[in-house]
Amino acid sequence: MLLHSSSMAIKVSHNLGLGKWNDKHNNNFIPNHVGSFFIFLRSNKTHHNAMSGGHIGCCLSSFNQTQSFPVMEDQKKLSFSSPEPVNYSQELDVAVRTVQLACSLCQRVQNGLISKTSDGVQSKDDNSPVTVADWSVQATVSWILSESFGSSNVSIVAEEDIQNLSKAKAGGVLETVVKTVNECLAEAPRYGLNGPKMALGTTEVLEAISRCNSIGGPAGRFWALDPVDGTLGFVRGDQYAIALALIEDGEVVLGVLGCPNYPMRKEWLNYHHRYHRIISKLTPSTSESWDKGCVIYARRGSGEAWMQPLLHVNKNLVWPNSARPVRVSSIDNPSLATFCEPVEKANSSHSFTAGLAHSVGLRKQPLRVYSMVKYAAIARGDAEIFMKFARAGYKEKIWDHAAGVVIIQEAGGVVTDAGGRPLDFSKGIYLEGLDRGVIASAGANLHDKIIRAVDASWDSSAL
Numbered sequence: 104m105l106l107h108s109s110s111m112a113i114k115v116s117h118n119l120g121l122g123k124w125n126d127k128h129n130n131n132f133i134p135n136h137v138g139s140f141f142i143f144l145r146s147n148k149t150h151h152n153a154m155s156g157g158h159i160g161c162c163l164s165s166f167n168q169t170q171s172f173p174v175m176e177d178q179k180k181l182s183f184s185s186p187e188p189v190n191y192s193q194e195l196d197v198a199v200r201t202v203q204l205a206c207s208l209c210q211r212v213q214n215g216l217i218s219k220t221s222d223g224v225q226s227k228d229d230n231s232p233v234t235v236a237d238w239s240v241q242a243t244v245s246w247i248l249s250e251s252f253g254s255s256n257v258s259i260v261a262e263e264d265i266q267n268l269s270k271a272k273a274g275g276v277l278e279t280v281v282k283t284v285n286e287c288l289a290e291a292p293r294y295g296l297n298g299p300k301m302a303l304g305t306t307e308v309l310e311a312i313s314r315c316n317s318i319g320g321p322a323g324r325f326w327a328l329d330p331v332d333g334t335l336g337f338v339r340g341d342q343y344a345i346a347l348a349l350i351e352d353g354e355v356v357l358g359v360l361g362c363p364n365y366p367m368r369k370e371w372l373n374y375h376h377r378y379h380r381i382i383s384k385l386t387p388s389t390s391e392s393w394d395k396g397c398v399i400y401a402r403r404g405s406g407e408a409w410m411q412p413l414l415h416v417n418k419n420l421v422w423p424n425s426a427r428p429v430r431v432s433s434i435d436n437p438s439l440a441t442f443c444e445p446v447e448k449a450n451s452s453h454s455f456t457a458g459l460a461h462s463v464g465l466r467k468q469p470l471r472v473y474s475m476v477k478y479a480a481i482a483r484g485d486a487e488i489f490m491k492f493a494r495a496g497y498k499e500k501i502w503d504h505a506a507g508v509v510i511i512q513e514a515g516g517v518v519t520d521a522g523g524r525p526l527d528f529s530k531g532i533y534l535e536g537l538d539r540g541v542i543a544s545a546g547a548n549l550h551d552k553i554i555r556a557v558d559a560s561w562d563s564s565a566l
């Protein structure tokens with residue numbers, strides 16, 4: 104009853120029915136307790152389950168479930184004669200619109216969180232927060248992708264599961280998630296997406312969340328989703344990102360990054376979030392400082408990365424929604440370059456990167472920003488280097504990097520591990536085999552210098 108395959112045309116043209124279903128969480132879920140808190144701290148995740156951006160696009164809401172996309176009908180005809188290279192244009196179109204929609208959801212939830220005190224924060228094992236927004240975005244994205252491509256064609260690896268949601272001690276969280284998802288999906292037509300005919304019930308929302316149980320791997324097609332990356336930044340009213348990537352046969356083929364708080368001026372990335380909020384409140388919504396947020400996206404092999412502004416309230420998304428190309432910085436002199444890194448020392452060694460910066464000749468203060476907004480900053484040319492060196496034993500997850508990697512590469516930059524090898528998205532939910540850390544740069548010159556510096560100082564590091 105929930106998600107039906109949208110049309111035969113979609114199945115035929117994609118010919119990749121790779122949906123991996125795990126029904127064990129899906130049916131007859133009855134929540135024991137639900138919480139009144141907006142924020143819960145997530146326990147360690149062991150789950151699991153596991154074009155030219157400017158020139159394509161179709162309005163999905165104008166097609167009902169039994170209709171097929173005209174583009175796909177064309178592809179179907181062609182597939183009998185000469186197989187066309189897959190261009191993922193439908194997938195990119197849907198992914199960008201969906202991330203736009205998710206950005207609006209997150210903005211609403213973040214505004215609500217900021218106006219409350221931190222009483223709603225609970226501490227659990229790994230101290231990492233999870234909010235109504237994480238579950239709501241996951242449910243929304245999962246529902247839209249299934250609706251758009253047919254549930255049996257959609258396989259998703261995503262960060263959240265329903266265990267923590269069902270474990271929430273006080274009443275109200277699940278209800279809030281269901282309400283938030285329905286409010287968001289009611290807006291789907293403005294984004295050119297189909298919403299549900301009737302509001303989703305609790306079971307359907309839980310199904311949508313728990314359906315994201317793919318374990319990834321080397322073969323076939325799956326989406327990787329981080330519904331709210333940088334949740335700590337999110338709950339602090341600071342930077343965060345919604346990250347959606349499509350991975351096919353172990354390669355990231357599409358990346359979409361929603362950065363709702365990305366400021367119009369790069370200098371403002373540095374400002375403390377409280378200062379930001381005060382500025383926003385003091386300035387009229389038409390002024391520059393109010394104008395923040397973007398969705399950045401790229402398709403592998405296109406040599407282009409694109410950026411759209413967020414959709415304004417009450418406006419309809421008309422493709423390409425004022426998209427413009429983004430490109431990495433041309434700076435390759437270390438003394439002029441800016442490097443960015445996680446805000447939290449616990450997530451990446453600040454002392455190790457300070458040593459690298461010194462030996463390479465990076466003179467500027469590091470730009471410390473939450474989430475994959477750092478990848479966006481490199482792709483937009485607002486910074487030149489991103490480095491992350493987690494403590495030994497920490498395993499990076501694919502959803503924390505996939506979208507950002509393809510966007511930077513298509514924008515002209517380089518992303519590798521510290522051994523100079525590409526990140527490997529084919530080994531399941533983790534970046535298995537990652538050599539020491541992740542390095543992204545605007546160009547090969549800077550990149551090589553960092554890699555050489557890592558080699559020179561690694562043995563004496565405490566990592």
Ligand SMILES: Nc1ncnc2c1ncn2[C@@H]1O[C@H](COP(=O)(O)O)[C@@H](OP(=O)(O)O)[C@H]1O
Nearest residue numbers: 331332333334335445449450473474493497503
């Ligand atoms: N101990 C640790 N070391 C390295 N990365 C960690 C970590 N704990 C959490 N992370 C990851 O770092 C991400 C946040 O990135 P950043 O530190 O750049 O803001 C988190 O994403 P979530 O916030 O989606 O959980 C999480 O995946």
Ligand SMILES: [Mg+2]
Nearest residue numbers: 329332333503
């Ligand atoms: Mg994350």
